[in-house]
Amino acid sequence: MLCVGCGEQAYTRQGFLLDTVVRITLYDQDDETMDACFALIAECEAALSRTDPESELAQLNARLIDTVSDETAELIADALAIAALTDGAFDPTVGRLCDLWNFSAVSPTLPDAGEIADALVSVGYDGVHLDGSRVWFDNSQTMLDLGAIAKGEIADRVCVLLRERGVERAIINLGGNVVVLGGTEEDPYRVGVQDPASPTGNSLLSLAVTDATVVTSGIYNRGFTVDGQYYHHILDPHTGYPVENTLASVTIIGPSSRQADALSTACMVLGETDAMALIEATEGVDAILITRLGEVLFSAGVKEKYDVQFLREEGSD
Numbered sequence: 001m002l003c004v005g006c007g008e009q010a011y012t013r014q015g016f017l018l019d020t021v022v023r024i025t026l027y028d029q030d031d032e033t034m035d036a037c038f039a040l041i042a043e044c045e046a047a048l049s050r051t052d053p054e055s056e057l058a059q060l061n062a063r064l065i066d067t068v069s070d071e072t073a074e075l076i077a078d079a080l081a082i083a084a085l086t087d088g089a090f091d092p093t094v095g096r097l098c099d100l101w102n103f104s105a106v107s108p109t110l111p112d113a114g115e116i117a118d119a120l121v122s123v124g125y126d127g128v129h130l131d132g133s134r135v136w137f138d139n140s141q142t143m144l145d146l147g148a149i150a151k152g153e154i155a156d157r158v159c160v161l162l163r164e165r166g167v168e169r170a171i172i173n174l175g176g177n178v179v180v181l182g183g184t185e186e187d188p189y190r191v192g193v194q195d196p197a198s199p200t201g202n203s204l205l206s207l208a209v210t211d212a213t214v215v216t217s218g219i220y221n222r223g224f225t226v227d228g229q230y231y232h233h234i235l236d237p238h239t240g241y242p243v244e245n246t247l248a249s250v251t252i253i254g255p256s257s258r259q260a261d262a263l264s265t266a267c268m269v270l271g272e273t274d275a276m277a278l279i280e281a282t283e284g285v286d287a288i289l290i291t292r293l294g295e296v297l298f299s300a301g302v303k304e305k306y307d308v309q310f311l312r313e314e315g316s317d
């Protein structure tokens, strides 16, 4: 997702964290603040990573611990609440399914149908319970995967850190999960929305935003092709397979990146009609849905609140 800041001199640092490109832009050359942002992201990754066996989440999934930090407990509680709100379209208990599909592998392979059926038994947000920061599971095989909400959460935490340090303007971009801090009506940020049909970095449209988050989930982010069939990383927790509907991507614009991250994934699973209904019923958030045919659908507030510019002809190939 492209993000163009306001007129002032920008100071950007980029790194590879959270299995993606992390880019932070400040408008002061403040290395100490930049260091603090990257240290915070590394600390969050150390707690929430699925691949690092030392992480709090991995240890919880291995049942080596049953009590997590207050921040992680709060994130799990919110993930479970969004799962309930979306009838399990978003479901953080897809861990075992994600392991089977292993979209991050160098050469992913199609999982066996029997293994998927087996893993599906461990999926179900209502089998996870919290009491304060203690977590327990009904099914010993259930594993949490917070990949659909963690980047948003971490972006929000970086934003808090920046505000505490008195930073008034900044762009936090965690692999396309964008938060812009500051900006004014006269001098907003322009955030690009990826064209799902084009290589990464090609925006279909851009919108002007101030003090907001813009988060996209798309089928193009991660996936592989076997025998002409494309398999992408957003799974339908009810079937165990990549979700098949008309949507190619969902972009959420709102105040909380954690919420926007979870909602963008949920909307991908819900499909056009239910996604739009959910967004219209959720206070303060808007959505841009792009279909596999290149059609662009806006929730009611988008054109009212944001200046949208098409960078390519709408609906073109």
Ligand code: AMP
Pocket (backbone or CB within 6 Å): 089, 090, 091, 092, 094, 098, 145, 146, 147, 148, 149, 216, 217, 218, 221, 233, 234, 235, 236, 237, 261, 264, 265, 269
């Ligand atoms: P996102 O890119 O935010 O849509 O998140 C996708 C990631 O979330 C995947 O790579 C999985 O780790 C995880 N995931 C996949 N499907 C779901 C789902 N239906 N609910 C919750 N997390 C999911």
Ligand code: MG
Pocket (backbone or CB within 6 Å): 147, 148, 149, 217, 260, 261, 262, 263, 264, 265
């Ligand atoms: Mg998400």
